[in-house]
Amino acid sequence: MNQDYIKPDEWSILEEGFDADKVKSSESLFSIGNGVMGQRANFEEQYSGPSFQGSYIGGVYYPDKTKVGWWKNGYPEYFAKVLNAPNWIGINVFVNGEALDLFTCKEVKDFKRELNMKEGFHHRSFVAVLPNDIEIAVKATRFLSIVEDELGAIDYEVEVINSDAELRFEPYLDGGITNTDANWEEHFWKTLDVKTERNQGFILSKTLKTEFHVGSFMQSEVLVDGEKKDLDFKESRTHDKLTFSYTVNAEKGQKVSLRKYAGYVTDMNHDRDQLVLAAKEVLESALASGFEELLQQQKEAWAKIWEMADITITGDVKAQQGIRFNIFQLNQTYLGKDERLNIGPKGFTGEKYGGSTYWDTEAYCIPFYMATKDQKVARNLLIYRYNQLDKAIENAKKLGFKNGAALYPMVTMNGEESHNEWEITFEEIHRNGAMVYAIFNYVRFTGDFEYIPEKGLEVMIAISRFWHQRANFSSDKNKYVILGVTGPNEYENNVNNNWYTNYIAKWCLEYTMEMIDKVKQGFEEDYERIMGHTNLTDSELISWKEVAEAMYFPFSEKDGVFLQQDGFLDKEIKPVSKLDKNQRPINQQWSWDRILRSCYIKQADVLQGFYFFEDHFSKEDLEKHFNYYEPITVHESSLSPCVHSIQAAVLGRMKQAYDLYLRTSRLDLDDYNNEVEQGCHITSMAGTWMSIVEGFGGMRVREDQLEFTPRIPDEWQAYSFKVNFRDQILKVTVTKDKTRFLLEGDSAIEIKVDGETLEVSPNQEKTV
């Protein structure tokens, strides 16, 4: 743990006391978002201390020219970067002409921040003594509306405590922003126009190269002691910045507040030449509602989200805060309304990693969204990949694959590959399997088989073609092998026959063939369309079958376990527990070659396969593999401990399950990796949810039925979660000695609890 300044609280993230060294961390942790746009928790007023400015719009990106030491054929020319967008939160404040700047104030007292997760807003209050000795009290509330998702609102209240004073508020829009993460320090934006209409301001910008057109807008009103004032204002502008200036002569003790309504409209949703018009509509509707009404709507909307997605934990406030923070951030990042968007690894909290979409979405996020939202949300995540199938085929073509084979990118914004490390970009191909697994998982959970004939099967065929071409026959082994890959454990590169990759490849081929048969039988029209479109031949299917049946899997007879890859037994095996602490994390201490030839595993690899395909293996198998691999896993990826936690729970090792759970749930709040100032680990937060629901709750779906094997860590008195299963909501509450099930729906369902069938009727709590 690198920090513990966040105050424990069940529903809020709280910081007390001003510390300039914490500003960047808090900017990440207190980030707000509404699934469409989001921001780091930068101060509204001028701040000259260390800060990382960031405001992001979902789907708006910039293809930054690739930076690489040694070029390899097939590298993408561009890396799609998450893009710091024009600043609309800015409100500079002057007191008797002196700028308020917390970094230069004589004193900052009673500084408090709250990220109110229950109601979805950010609040900050403090008392500051300015260099000119004027003392003011500030309260600032800000939120991004999830009801009106192009809108943000700020209420910025100043009270002069020790005298009368002239207060000047300067709300502004600034198009002259830059990215922290830019390969060549190039500009990503061009400001097209700065416009005003009375007290409404607009900046029209476009991204260079990608030509996203974005309108940033603002309108402000001033209240004195709660009364709206119709003040004169001044306007000043440069080619990329627009500032309004409101001056109030405040009496001592008077509360003057500036309310700023602002946000973005983009040409993803409006005609380019209608952006100002669209912005005006947003502003007029916002002004008509007013700040309180908008905030009320926000609270109600968040209440609805929590109603579905909340997990309660009794007896462990920090764990409660941790899991809610994870659920809150996931919802801030993606709400599933727009199939063009996805879940970036940093969400709207930072720029690192670029791109928006990794295999994290399919492997970790889909279960969360499936169970806590309408099933359309998960479907939209699948459609996102379906819509990018052509690009995935193009991507595979660049690497020499033929005949409509597809390789989904490692990192992407628009379907094109962004990443440029050969051992990842070209070799971490298991990601392709996760695309098919997500379809399987979605259909298993939702029962929405129609998705397969409608869209899924085309993706599956293209991916199976890839696997078929990527495997080659080893006459030495008399088996099909897959050479030169990087598995989920990125601490091995360019290995042969990574078990996980071979396994998911075989499974993809078999599952695709099974689905082709099913579609052929039940969806003739779709079948004809797909066959016509893909030109899939019988001989192709025969050779798929051949590859799938004769796939090679490295196995240790001695240990009775599948080996992570060929040659794994040549390594020196020494458990992580015997590794000197000062050698950890190895990725900061060791050179890459040393990491590669060590036995240490960055994140679940063979065990990832055992997680995905749990039902293919016995519990004894799982135990044997868990005993073999867990002791040599360093969990230096945020995506790792959740899978091991679930498996420890399955094996009844609750202490270990709990310890592994803890490593992710407060990863950012406690800043384990000493890097939260770069942003939060959004996608791994879904893994935390899985640890509770699938690990502790033991939830599975088998044969269209929900199953549970509830367990509870010693440290908790109780916990509860809800699951949306096929449009009915089941609430599960686990205590030390029993589990309660409550169904919100209209028809009774059968579930299994610890292997026993249980009928749960609507609104009648069942206890086991």
Place this chain on the structure above:
Amino acid sequence: MNQDYIKPDEWSILEEGFDADKVKSSESLFSIGNGVMGQRANFEEQYSGPSFQGSYIGGVYYPDKTKVGWWKNGYPEYFAKVLNAPNWIGINVFVNGEALDLFTCKEVKDFKRELNMKEGFHHRSFVAVLPNDIEIAVKATRFLSIVEDELGAIDYEVEVINSDAELRFEPYLDGGITNTDANWEEHFWKTLDVKTERNQGFILSKTLKTEFHVGSFMQSEVLVDGEKKDLDFKESRTHDKLTFSYTVNAEKGQKVSLRKYAGYVTDMNHDRDQLVLAAKEVLESALASGFEELLQQQKEAWAKIWEMADITITGDVKAQQGIRFNIFQLNQTYLGKDERLNIGPKGFTGEKYGGSTYWDTEAYCIPFYMATKDQKVARNLLIYRYNQLDKAIENAKKLGFKNGAALYPMVTMNGEESHNEWEITFEEIHRNGAMVYAIFNYVRFTGDFEYIPEKGLEVMIAISRFWHQRANFSSDKNKYVILGVTGPNEYENNVNNNWYTNYIAKWCLEYTMEMIDKVKQGFEEDYERIMGHTNLTDSELISWKEVAEAMYFPFSEKDGVFLQQDGFLDKEIKPVSKLDKNQRPINQQWSWDRILRSCYIKQADVLQGFYFFEDHFSKEDLEKHFNYYEPITVHESSLSPCVHSIQAAVLGRMKQAYDLYLRTSRLDLDDYNNEVEQGCHITSMAGTWMSIVEGFGGMRVREDQLEFTPRIPDEWQAYSFKVNFRDQILKVTVTKDKTRFLLEGDSAIEIKVDGETLEVSPNQEKTV
């Protein structure tokens, strides 16, 4: 072949006719150097067409900030770059005020270039019609003195053909140069001072960061029809450029020539505050000798080099030109006088690859220098590495090695690693073996065993320590293995148990132990010193022995060959001959993963081991391995065909040996790789020499005796080469039916020819 504009000639490289598209290629091919400094063949006068300016000083480099997409622990912060140095060749020419510029002339006629390899100068002549219709004939001769190695001289003669005209010559020094190869477009030089003393000019510069101080200097004289004229001149300067201006009113038909004496003095050889003084001395001595005398010295000095190093080929002018070009360029790059210098892969002909020193020196260049120069030259190349031992130990330490283990860098200028691709930098560790092999090879050839107690053994111990630590015990194989390496075949990365690497590691350990015993017995004082210095313990030696004895080598029972690495048999084996031509070179056509999982070999790997350790294997073994690996070798490294050529010759496959020989000997002249404009492939030129001497001539040293197995390609009538063997020179002349041996020395030697002993007495030709 991408070009064939170079005219065949036995002793010169010739170009006829001006073609702006060829300028950059010719700038490389016609480069001149004297082992201490060198230049691309840029025009003296202004040229506005495409050109690549380059003038280089041996040992003077700049640590350019590393550029990398994804940083890995252990990467060096800097890449030592070959440095484009201040320009002293410049002579702008104005005719009636109009600048001579071949790119903008109305016409260029009778353009000829000659690189006279026999005498070591560059000559260029042409007739140009300027935009103002004045027609002039130009003859320019330039050389870098190998006698006075800080000096260059230019004779630039202009004749106005069609009228009288005012000729203005503007010889200049320019410190405001830049590198083409710069990672971040930073400046590498700072000009400290621009000085003149009468008609002598000086620019004092220093490299940034490395602080090499360099004085560039010039002095000119003007001759009209061969008569020196004591002309007035003007001087102009900026902060980094100095120009003198000489004006002559020339009559039609008069020949006016400007002779410029110039060059560099550096603080590698002089006190920093004495640079101007040193430069004045060079100038005064040069002026005293005069151009003709200096050129005469140059011819004589080159004659001496050729006397030792020449290879004659009768009946194949292109082959003759090719081999002389190779020998000439090697001598231009390195003459072995200065143990601080080494042989850069591009020599003084370009910037690509940075650094000056690769394992090319030990593996390819040392045999050439050993056999064609005094043995001190090869010794100096060994001392270069000895002097960098501390840095090699430091380098290994960064990668986690202990106890004085050394890893020599992949690319270096000063001993520190420059390279930053993990699969090369951290894993292409076989280079370490080449350091020891070079010592072995040197001692075998020269008999200078003293080098081992004096310096070599310390290097060997540090390298053996590296191998000992780098291997690990595989309990699965019950053998020692070396995991995660890149062999000489860089088309495989991060493989386990590369046979070549394991073999040279084992050999290093054994050879070092053998040498420790020998030194212990014969050089007690040195032994004590070295043991005191290295703290080598008996238990260390015991575990070296254990590793060496139990080293694992991948072997195919089925094929009866050692395998390039573990898992090689899983590949699809398809000979290069069956590969579609449009797929070649694969490094331009295929993505990296595809190259890696293919069977194709970039350059000799297992066969490199068979080359180094020929005597460890039978001819049948060689044949079996050659038959296995040669068909799947693509030779996409300039260092590859020579080794295969030698082995084809050993196997009596002269057609194949000749074809392979041809691929390197005219690689640059015919621009096979379409890249000669970036510079010449200097180090591979030594491989061409080996192909003839060791391949066709079959020269070996065994038990202090020279052995030959002469063979001649069908295409040749005869060839000859000379070998300096232990201070006596043996000339070998091979014709279709016999071989003649002529010894220049004072004591008879016994040699073996085709296995038969032959005594050769001084100055008595022996024929076999």
